Amino acid sequence: MLAIAQKPISCAEYLTQEEQSEIRHEYIDGEIISMAGGLPNHNQISSNLCVALGFDLRRQPYRVFVADQRLWIPESKIYTYPDVMVVAGEIELQAGRRDTITNPVLIAEVLSESTEKRDRTTKFNSYRSIPSFAEYLLISQEQILVEHFRKEISSEEGRTESDRWIYQNYDQLESEITLSSIPVSLKLAALYDKVDFEKSQLIED
Numbered sequence: 001m002l003a004i005a006q007k008p009i010s011c012a013e014y015l016t017q018e019e020q021s022e023i024r025h026e027y028i029d030g031e032i033i034s035m036a037g038g039l040p041n042h043n044q045i046s047s048n049l050c051v052a053l054g055f056d057l058r059r060q061p062y063r064v065f066v067a068d069q070r071l072w073i074p075e076s077k078i079y080t081y082p083d084v085m086v087v088a089g090e091i092e093l094q095a096g097r098r099d100t101i102t103n104p105v106l107i108a109e110v111l112s113e114s115t116e117k118r119d120r121t122t123k124f125n126s127y128r129s130i131p132s133f134a135e136y137l138l139i140s141q142e143q144i145l146v147e148h149f150r151k152e153i154s155s156e157e158g159r160t161e162s163d164r165w166i167y168q169n170y171d172q173l174e175s176e177i178t179l180s181s182i183p184v185s186l187k188l189a190a191l192y193d194k195v196d197f198e199k200s201q202l203i204e205d
Contacts, residue, residue: 026079
């Protein structure tokens with residue numbers, strides 16, 4: 001990702017520019033960031049995940065979106081394009097838009113050197129402000145490793161309801177992740193099918 005040096009612009013200006021652009025950009029509180037193309041492993045993992053989710057959720061009230069679907073996070077004033085998102089039930093759109101959703105229940109990001117820090121910090125903090133958001137996957141393209149965050153909501157007598165995020169990682173092809181926000185068990189062997197770690201290393205070198 002590359003920040004485009006310019007004065008801060010409004011959301012409306014960003015959306016107008018984005019409609020005319022041949023490449024995708026993120027918008028973070030007045031700043032536009034161009035999105036570079038992914039390496040083969042990144043695209044393979046995203047495709048594998050989308051296929052696995054789509055198959056398991058067929059004929060059920062869930063929608064799976066990949067890469068080009070824009071997400072609006074009003075509390076942080078962020079427009080972004082997660083690698084994979086799942087919406088439960090009806091799609092909720094940003095007011096006045098037909099191309100920008102607001103209610104994912106699950107988001108997955110395939111990590112890369114240029115985006116990992118942002119995916120772990122700025123984005124995750126912003127995603128947590130979305131009321132529907134309940135599950136987050138961070139997937140390595142350099143090794144077999146999936147980090148799984150899920151929201152657990154609790155309430156104590158006399159106190160307001162609060163939530164916490166529970167973390168677990170998986171690093172074996174034989175592992176299977178049981179998702180809590182959607183009725184899917186995700187096999188790492190399927191997620192990493194056709195992923196070539198040696199060629200990824202050669203590209204970086």
